[in-house]
Amino acid sequence: MIVYILRRFLGFAATLLVAALVIFLLLDLLPGDPAQFILGMNATPESVARLRMQMGLDVPAPQRFAGWIWGMLQGDFGMSYTQRAPVAHLIWDRLGVTAPLSLFAMLISMVVGLPLGILAARRRGKALDTAIMVLAQTGVAVPSFWFGMLLALLFAVTLGWLPPGGFTPWHEDAGAALRSLVLPSLALALPQASILARVMRTALVDVTGQDFIRTARAKGLTMGEAVWRHGVRNALLPVLTILGLQFAFLIAGTIIVENVFYLPGLGRLIFTAISQRDLTLVRGATIVLIIAVTLTMLVTDLAYGLVDPRLREGPPS
Amino acid sequence: MDKTLQAFGLAAALAVGMAGVALAQPSEIRIGVALEPPALDPTAGAAEAIDIVVYQNVFEGLTRIDQNGAVQPGLASAWSISDDGLTYTFTLQDGVTFHDGTSFDAEDVKFTFDRILSEDSVNAHKEFFTPITSVTVIDPLTVEMTLDHVIGRFLFDLGRGDAVIVAPESADNNANEPIGTGPFAFVQWDKGSRVVLEAYGPYWGEPVHLSKATYVFIGDTATVTNALLAGDIDGTNNFAAEAMAVFENNPQFKVLVGTTEGETILTTNNKKPPFDNLKVRQAMAHAIDRQAIIDGATYGYGVPIGAPFAPHNPYYVDLTGTYPFDIEAARALLAEAGYPDGFSATLKLPPVAYARLSGQIIASQFAKVGIELELINVEWAQWIEDVYSNKDYDLTIISHVEPFDIGNYANPDYYYGYDNPDFQALIETLNGTTDEAKRQELAIEAQTILAKDAVNGYLFELAQTGVWNAKLSGMWQNSPIEGLVLRDIKWAE
Numbered sequence: 001m002i003v004y005i006l007r008r009f010l011g012f013a014a015t016l017l018v019a020a021l022v023i024f025l026l027l028d029l030l031p032g033d034p035a036q037f038i039l040g041m042n043a044t045p046e047s048v049a050r051l052r053m054q055m056g057l058d059v060p061a062p063q064r065f066a067g068w069i070w071g072m073l074q075g076d077f078g079m080s081y082t083q084r085a086p087v088a089h090l091i092w093d094r095l096g097v098t099a100p101l102s103l104f105a106m107l108i109s110m111v112v113g114l115p116l117g118i119l120a121a122r123r124r125g126k127a128l129d130t131a132i133m134v135l136a137q138t139g140v141a142v143p144s145f146w147f148g149m150l151l152a153l154l155f156a157v158t159l160g161w162l163p164p165g166g167f168t169p170w171h172e173d174a175g176a177a178l179r180s181l182v183l184p185s186l187a188l189a190l191p192q193a194s195i196l197a198r199v200m201r202t203a204l205v206d207v208t209g210q211d212f213i214r215t216a217r218a219k220g221l222t223m224g225e226a227v228w229r230h231g232v233r234n235a236l237l238p239v240l241t242i243l244g245l246q247f248a249f250l251i252a253g254t255i256i257v258e259n260v261f262y263l264p265g266l267g268r269l270i271f272t273a274i275s276q277r278d279l280t281l282v283r284g285a286t287i288v289l290i291i292a293v294t295l296t297m298l299v300t301d302l303a304y305g306l307v308d309p310r311l312r313e314g315p316p317s
Numbered sequence: 318m319d320k321t322l323q324a325f326g327l328a329a330a331l332a333v334g335m336a337g338v339a340l341a342q343p344s345e346i347r348i349g350v351a352l353e354p355p356a357l358d359p360t361a362g363a364a365e366a367i368d369i370v371v372y373q374n375v376f377e378g379l380t381r382i383d384q385n386g387a388v389q390p391g392l393a394s395a396w397s398i399s400d401d402g403l404t405y406t407f408t409l410q411d412g413v414t415f416h417d418g419t420s421f422d423a424e425d426v427k428f429t430f431d432r433i434l435s436e437d438s439v440n441a442h443k444e445f446f447t448p449i450t451s452v453t454v455i456d457p458l459t460v461e462m463t464l465d466h467v468i469g470r471f472l473f474d475l476g477r478g479d480a481v482i483v484a485p486e487s488a489d490n491n492a493n494e495p496i497g498t499g500p501f502a503f504v505q506w507d508k509g510s511r512v513v514l515e516a517y518g519p520y521w522g523e524p525v526h527l528s529k530a531t532y533v534f535i536g537d538t539a540t541v542t543n544a545l546l547a548g549d550i551d552g553t554n555n556f557a558a559e560a561m562a563v564f565e566n567n568p569q570f571k572v573l574v575g576t577t578e579g580e581t582i583l584t585t586n587n588k589k590p591p592f593d594n595l596k597v598r599q600a601m602a603h604a605i606d607r608q609a610i611i612d613g614a615t616y617g618y619g620v621p622i623g624a625p626f627a628p629h630n631p632y633y634v635d636l637t638g639t640y641p642f643d644i645e646a647a648r649a650l651l652a653e654a655g656y657p658d659g660f661s662a663t664l665k666l667p668p669v670a671y672a673r674l675s676g677q678i679i680a681s682q683f684a685k686v687g688i689e690l691e692l693i694n695v696e697w698a699q700w701i702e703d704v705y706s707n708k709d710y711d712l713t714i715i716s717h718v719e720p721f722d723i724g725n726y727a728n729p730d731y732y733y734g735y736d737n738p739d740f741q742a743l744i745e746t747l748n749g750t751t752d753e754a755k756r757q758e759l760a761i762e763a764q765t766i767l768a769k770d771a772v773n774g775y776l777f778e779l780a781q782t783g784v785w786n787a788k789l790s791g792m793w794q795n796s797p798i799e800g801l802v803l804r805d806i807k808w809a810e
Binding site: 293 | 401439492493508509510534536539540544546547549594698699700702706
């Protein structure tokens with residue numbers, strides 16, 4: 001198990017380094033001088049040169065890359081030039097919105113998706129199964145920004161139950177903060193719940209056809225008991241894989257949903273930073289997202305090891 | 318006796334109660350703004366989003382610009398100008414305090430302008446104030462400024478957001494915690510979300526009607542629509558033209574369409590052949606059908622212009638008829654210029670809807686006279702570098718949003734590449750003239766020269782498209798200067 005964990009951690013570190021390099025190169029290749037952009041149309045060449053120096057843009061690229069990585073290892077993500085504040089601080093502030101938002105969306109998608117999937121599998125071929133699958137198909141097809149707007153139209157504009165957007169900080173009114181996250185979480189969760197329901201159903205249907213379920217039945221378990229005690233656990237493997245992948249989609253989805261619901265989250269921060277050419281901020285925020293996603297992959301891998309002992313041992317030598 | 322007292326007490330309670338009712342009238346406003354300002358110091362950044370929040374609300378200058386673009390007294394209650402036009406003596410308002418309680422006097426004025434003019438100043442419009450040679454404190458309520466040459470619109474420049482008065486005690490923190498003398502004091506800024514202002518009790522001027530104003534940052538059009546319909550925001554002064562129809566016939570809202578300082582032009586590289594040929598530029602002017610562009614790119618909300626000047630400006634003259642839409646005339650001029658079959662050129666378009674849409678329409682209009690345009694979409698940073706700084710372009714479409722920016726045409730190194738000594742001399746005379754009637758005459762002459770020379774294609778003035786709760790009044794219909802002034806806004810009783 002220790003070798004398994006170590007191997008996963010090494011892969012995690014390598015992925016991060018490659019991702020950091022790709023981000024750095026991509027942003028470096030973007031046309032347009034960030035210093036000129038920040039100072040605007042009337043800036044003198046001298047002040048642009050001075051800002052370039054302040055931003056460290058006059059140093060060769062390999063050195064800048066090394067400096068960036070070294071800084072991050074020490075927790076220093078650099079300074080945002082448009083907001084004149086440390087990037088780490090800005091990101092931390094925004095995580096107060098994005099982290100609960102993606103967590104709620106993840107929870108909702110599991111709470112809704114998994115039982116529906118199990119239900120559909122148990123009623124395979126029946127009307128309920130068809131109904132759930134049609135719903136799930138629609139859920140996958142509906143884009144989250146559009147679903148978000150529909151939600152806002154219904155619950156905020158027509159019914160007036162929830163705010164159409166915006167965010168009240170947690171320390172001011174935690175209840176209001178929670179209320180402002182309800183609609184965005186739902187909008188984010190819908191496609192994920194649909195995918196989960198479909199995967200859960202397929203996996204469970206596959207598993208129930210296997211010999212060990214028949215054996216369990218032969219030992220006197222009812223079908224329900226057999227599925228619950230042996231089927232679901234075995235069906236969880238593909239579901240876990242999808243859950244890990246979904247987290248990456250959730251994070252990407254927050255960029256859109258936060259714009260639709262004008263939430264001050266990480267996605268919106270990146271969105272504005274890109275349009276304002278605040279490269280230090282874009283870089284820092286993107287790497288944080290990548291850390292979150294790769295970390296989830298790592299956790300998923302480790303969870304495999306727990307669910308399926310065969311994976312711990314690694315390939316036979 | 319007891320009874321009387323009781324009755325008296327009851328009446329007093331009633332009066333207090335009624336006063337309470339009167340106060341309970343909504344006096345808060347929530348305003349939707351598309352862009353969040355990067356900082357809140359208008360003297361250290363060019364972003365319009367800064368002025369939208371703080372100009373004339375939190376900060377005030379010596380003069381202020383009213384909604385007609387005229388200069389009004391601000392922190393200076395009066396002024397006199399010496400006969401040679403070089404010395405301005407300002408009498409300051411008495412009893413003014415900054416929001417942190419410190420008092421305002423002549424020293425603050427001196428500090429403000431010394432800061433703008435200092436070596437490491439990051440003022441976006443330092444050039445307007447460099448002619449100031451000295452700022453002298455005569456007494457706490459009198460300041461004298463001397464200029465090295467006459468500037469005709471100096472009083473207007475003093476009313477810009479770039480010249481608002483700041484205090485030495487707080488200036489360094491204004492980017493995140495702005496402290497000015499205006500009718501509204503800054504309360505908090507939840508980054509990414511909103512800025513909250515509150516009426517400042519000890520304000521020196523006429524008290525404002527609103528007790529609190531919240532600026533909510535919402536970028537997406539559909540989202541702004543929902544927020545307006547749900548009552549989460551009470552209005553916005555720049556709503557997307559394509560969705561205005563949602564509110565136009567809704568009695569709960571009022572739509573305010575006015576003009577801004579944004580002249581949208583087909584900028585032409587006047588130094589580069591074939592655009593250095595006047596006949597080519599005239600042909601292009603004839604080939605442009607302004608109304609079709611306005612209908613297609615602004616949903617009919619733009620106002621056609623024939624020169625780079627805002628229609629709400631008192632000096633404005635209508636020159637849209639200089640080269641009327643006439644395909645035959647355009648073809649004839651192209652043939653005269655030696656391009657009977659037309660030519661091809663590139664049109665670089667920045668990432669704003671009005672530019673991208675206008676670009677497609679102009680390309681099809683130009684195709685009718687034989688000019689083939691290749692449309693190239695660019696990002697802002699790329700636009701500033703390629704087009705604006707390196708002048709590597711044929712044509713581009715952009716809105717120039719600064720008030721009174723006709724002077725750019727007198728700069729031969731500006732990216733227009735327009736080098737006309739007569740025009741340069743004219744602008745110099747205009748800048749050195751303070752007499753209003755004379756200034757108007759010169760400004761009209763300047764507009765006429767630019768229209769006749771067809772320096773750029775003059776398309777339309779960007780509209781200000783406000784959508785507000787129908788019970789609100791006092792919003793500016795036009796926007797002669799960047800800002801969203803809260804001073805007169807109030808709720809109907």
